[in-house]
Amino acid sequence: MEGEMEIIKPGLFTSLQDLGRKGYRHLAIPNGGALDRASARRVNLMLNNNANAPILECTQMGPVLKFNAPCQVAMAGATVEVKLNDAPINKSILEIEAGDVLNLQKITQGKLLYLGIKNGFIAESFFCACSAVAGLSTSMRFEKNDKQAYYLSNNRGTLNANLKSKPFNNDKVIECLAGPDFSLLSEMQIARLTETTFQILPTANRMAYPLKGSTKYLENQFNILTNPVIPGTIQLTPSGQLIVLMRDAQTTGGYPRILTLPEKSINKFAQLKTNQEFLLHLTARS
Amino acid sequence: MGIYKIRIEKFGDEYALINWPQKIDPEISEDLLQFDHLINQKFEDWFIESNTTYASLCIRYDPAKISFNDLEKTLKVTYQSFNSLAKRDSNLWEIPVCYHPEVAEDSIIFCKQKNIDLAQLIKWHSEVIYRVYFLGFLPGFLYLGGMDKRLELPRRSTPRQSVPKGAVGIAGNQTGIYPQVSPGGWNLIGRSPIELFDAENPSPCFIQPGDQVKFKPIDLRTFSEIITSVYNNNFSPYKLKT
Secondary structure, three states, rough: OOEEEEEEOOEEEEEEEEOOOOOHHHHHOOOOOOOOHHHHHHHHHHOOOOOOEEEEEEEEEEOOOOOEOEEEEEEEEEEEEEEEEEEEEEOOOOEOOOOEEEEEEEEEEEEEEEEEEEEOOOOOOOOOOOOOOOOOOOOOOOOOOOOOEOOOOOOOOOOOOOOOOOOOOOOEEEEEOOOOHHOOOOOOHHHHHHHHEEOOOOOOOOOOOEEEEOOHHEEEEOOOOOOOOOOOEEOOOOOOEEEOOOOOOOOOOOOOEEEEEEEHHHHHHHHHOOOOOOEEEEOOOO | OOOOOEEEEOEEEEEEEEEEEOOOOOOHHHHHHHHHHHHHHHHOEEEEEEEEEEEEEEEOOOOOOHHHHHHHHHHHHHHHHOOOOOOOOEEEEEEEOOOOOOOOOOOOHHHHHHOOOOHHHHHHHHOOOOEEEEEEOOOEEEEOOOOOHHHOEEEOOOEEEOOOOOEEEEEEEEEEOOOOOEOOOOOOEEEOOOOOOOOOOOOOOOOOOOOOEEEEEOHHHHHHHHHHHHHHHOOOEEEEEE
16 A cells, blocks of 8 residues: 655755665766755654655755655754644654645755655665656656655554754854865965855755855866766866765766865755855864 | 776775876776776675776775775785786777768867868768777766867857757767767767667666777768667667677
């Protein structure tokens, strides 16, 4: 037996994700997966699900969802003002009844809200992950009136009800490491880089987050071969712009890879809102 | 014994990057592809996956199974005792390409900018044998080396929103084929009717790094005939030699 969730309103960008794929980078297929992996893991932990169970990733403005069968859902990541059948409810694990409408539109802190469902959504696997791939998948995100199936369970499963969504970390410093092409930068450029205030541009998508900042001092004619890149790689363009590669990034790139965000920083960075100011802090490698 | 001086570095939390001398060189490429092959087979416990470029190998490992320091030692020792002389099997593939302006959006303007005629473009582009260095950029996109220097042209100043599937492009000293519809800034000088990437197939890409390709000029009629046979699933890519 399956339940069905209807997308009444899709929100800004809502998609099905898991922890991403392994084993296809040699074919230039991106990793994909939840941008904030820590929150995605948390949601499944709250529900006692498999860590890799498909979950909903909601961006900046969440969706309105209608469920046709009882289920249990959990939320983590961004803070959201949840409405269940139009009534505000202050819980991160919810018991849903048939016909319930869940409104997740108002995200107040952070950018990405993860919604998990007990036993997981039923997703088609595409190269061993449910994440869509640009150019190959027919759609990248949910549209109005789309339907998403989920597993039904007779017994209400055990939950980790005490596991609250983590309080939001509001400091605006993103820790990063020297990237493979870091040595191209001069002492002056490195010093100024860590003092520059950056913002994420609105054109950010799951592949790459271009940054805004006064970085004329980074203008360059560096020339490197096309080389491997990973989620978290920060590229430097000739005009001095920084681009942070995210989970759907290509597997190779031709711009110098000056910095790398470690996993923890990717998760934190993914939760920064567009136009929010932040600093990059260079961590010495241990 | 490994013949090149390689440099190993940590890349993020779960990748290691091995750098060969940073050059586009078939011998360096062959050495690193063979080493990649060995790593793929030899280390099942910590190895997750890898991808290669001209002169780098990016290994994804499981940090819960091995520390980076131990990984670095293991990779160094393995490379020291590695013998890359045994030549791997590689194929030479023939890829049909139609250079007719009707399917090659930029072929006329390209010839004008280079001050050559279409016949010259076709000859120079199709008479050389290209080496497949690696796959990158898009699923199934081949990075080819060996293009005739006389065809070099910088990418278009404004990229196209949508480049058609199969489009054959030139950018700088590189030539390649778009395996899917995608945005892109390359000068489109031809179009291939074949599928380079088939997501339904367990091995989606029949061409491997280390293989070679040669383009076979075809006319518009042959182009649409091959499109039809690809659609009906009775086109098989032509192997010139193994």
